[in-house]
Amino acid sequence: MSKHRNYTADELRYLNMLSRLYPTVQAAGTEIINLNAILNLPKGCEHFISDVHGEYEAFLHILNSCSGAVRERIDQLFTDSLTKAERDQLATLIYYPEEKLEQLKPTIDDLDEWYRITLHRLIALARIASERYTRSKVRKALPADFDYILDELLYTHGEEIDKRDYFENIITTIIEIGQAPEFIAAVCELIKWAAVDHLHLVGDIFDRGPRADIIMDSLLEHHSVDIQWGNHDILWMGAASGSRTLVATVLSNSIHYNNLDVVETGYGISLRPLSVFANDVYKHCDVSRFAVKLTGDDAEATSEKDRLLSARMYKAITVILFKLEGQKLLRHPEYGMADRLLLDKIDYKNRSVAIDGKVYHLEDVDFPTVDPADPYALTPEENAVIDQLTASFRHSEKLQRHVRFLYSKGSLYKIYNGNLLFHGCIPMDESGEFLTFDLDGVSRRGKDFLDYADMATRQAYYKPDSPERKLAMDFLWFLWAGRNSPIFGRDRMTTFERRLIADQSAWAEPKNAYYTLYEDPDICDKILREFGLEGPHCHIINGHVPVKAKKGESPIKGGGKLIVIDGGFCKAYQPTSGIAGYTLIYNSHAFRIVAHQPFVGRERAIRENYDISSSNNLFERMEVRQKIRETDIGRELQKRIDDLRFLLTAYRDGVVAEDHQVPLK
Secondary structure, rough: OOOOOOOOOHHHHHHHHHHHHHOOOHHHHHHHHHHHHHHEEEOOOEEEEEOOOOHHHHHHHHHHHHHHHHHHHHHHOOOOOOOHHHHHHHHHHHHOOHHHHHHHHHHOHHHHHHHHHHHHHHHHHHHHHHOOOOOHHEEEEEHHHHHHHHHHHOOOOOOOOOHHHHOOOOOOOHHHHHHHHHHHHHHHHHHHHHHEEEEEEEHHHHOOOOOOOHHHHHHOOOOOOOEEOOOHHHHHHHHHEEEEEEHHHHHHHHHHOOOOOOHHHHHOOOHHHHHHHHHHHHHOOOOOOOOHOHHHHHHOOHHHHHHHHHHHHHHHHHHHHHHHHHHHHHHHHHHOOOHHHHHHHHOOOOOOOEEEEEEEEEOOOOOOOOOOOOOOOOOHHHHHHHHHHHHHHHHOHHHHHHHHHHHHHEEOEEEEEOOEEEEOOEEEEOOEEEEEEEEEEEEEEEHHHHHHHHHHHHHHHHHHOOHHHHHHHHHHHHHHHOOOOOOOOOOOHHHHHHOOOOOOHHHOOOOOOHHHOOOOOOHHHHHHHHOOOOOOOOOOEEEOOOOOOOHHOOEEEHHHEEOOOOOOOOOOOOHHHHOEEEEEEEEOEEEEEEEEEOOOHHHHHHHOOOOOEEEEEEEEEEOOOHHHHHHHHHHHHHHHHHHHHHHHHHHOOOOOOOOOOOOOO
């Protein structure tokens, strides 16, 4: 009798648990074969997007087109057989199947023949797009209503003589029973699913643009996504957690940019308490410094009465915000931001304020709710208003659902397939050393500080009411606006100065040294090593700061070690950047950064087959085509294979018994 290895009690316990999933040698062996086959498939395509800022139409178009990947497939397959106009139309159909079909139907003479030709083209595209996946994975992605039929069409080639009639009969039947529109939509969704294996959203879903909630709805439906929290995401997460300061900040920002659709329509939050309060308390006040930004149709459609109400609301909530921020700073001297306590520095007689030793003239000192003797105290009426508004944020079912998703799929940073993803920065001093933050009596820097910040962010939402939760909610505000916060990355947020001081030299918000140092490959390597990454194809993927492309700035920093993909979706930022920002594609062959021009709008894109004009820069090619075995998922699969091989050995050594009565799946 041959000797076998000795098994520990923990190993036997684990092997017996594993045997419940794979109760026989055959079951374990079959799974090993399946997993080994997966390891040898090409690595899936990763799609990186950042800073979408509520611009849902542009975001959904980028998502539908997979930053041009779908159009590449179309051109690859049909350049020789279809005109450019026909390929444009086919691309638009894939992006917006229901809407494009409705537009096309009245223009087509023989609709059944058009359906037949279009279905042939779409199935050919779906077959090419899904060929890098296992049949099992594709089958799981198929819409339930058409899974069997789509599976047959994908894996039955109409070119084979003995299968041609079978293939054509399926297509004909789909058309005859009136299911062609629904089937076309299903194939289009499959093509888009197959084009991108995993989506990374590197922060800032919220603010500026009109409907961040629509973007969140689409992310909830995405098959595979992770999110790195941006400063504007943390802002809304804090508001949803019940931070009165961050509720005031959300509303101040939203009113300032005339962007209340997401608050009122998207999340059903009523601003009536604020409007009643503002109209009453600020009706005789100067609100000229608080005029709301109106552009385009909004500027023409908004009456003077509505403009005045908006300015009063904006001033009222901003004063509440200044007070609440001051209370936080007084509670937390460890933040090192005492210089940002400014309400108590106002000289009302001389209409001035001293900041950093310099005296600035104030354009507005008309603050009926501010007591100079106790400037950071809220009046009873202000307390009631902010409490009502905070309760509305806490009780918005849709907002809470979205924020729970942000917590479940999100983090402050992520390491994925050798890349380090984060929104803002790794705070550093001018010499390239990681900044130290002294919080809770502990000094933290680099990765350790980001891990602490991630934990505190979760405690603010999930920790039961406690002193720890209150501290965590205050810390969320620090992440939003704190000095050198990793997702803010600046010395100060000059909201006070921008609202009340005309001298724009007071508005400066100096960036952390990181944003200069990241041009140095050695600094990028230092950051990567801090997070356990090293090698030729490791990168930092960064959002947050728009790339000034019109001034010749490149999104590729640090000798190719760092890529800035601020999406530039926000229309307010596009005059600065000159383009609509960047997205990144990382497939089995290469890294490719895609520069986008501004989107013309969903309606025109559907009507005129407009795509976002984009240019590609393939800046790093793999030496050999990457397979799944080289990815994080591949390494996890290899661990499972190793465990299953161990189970096979245990079966053969007789230390774990097979169970042939368990039905195999």
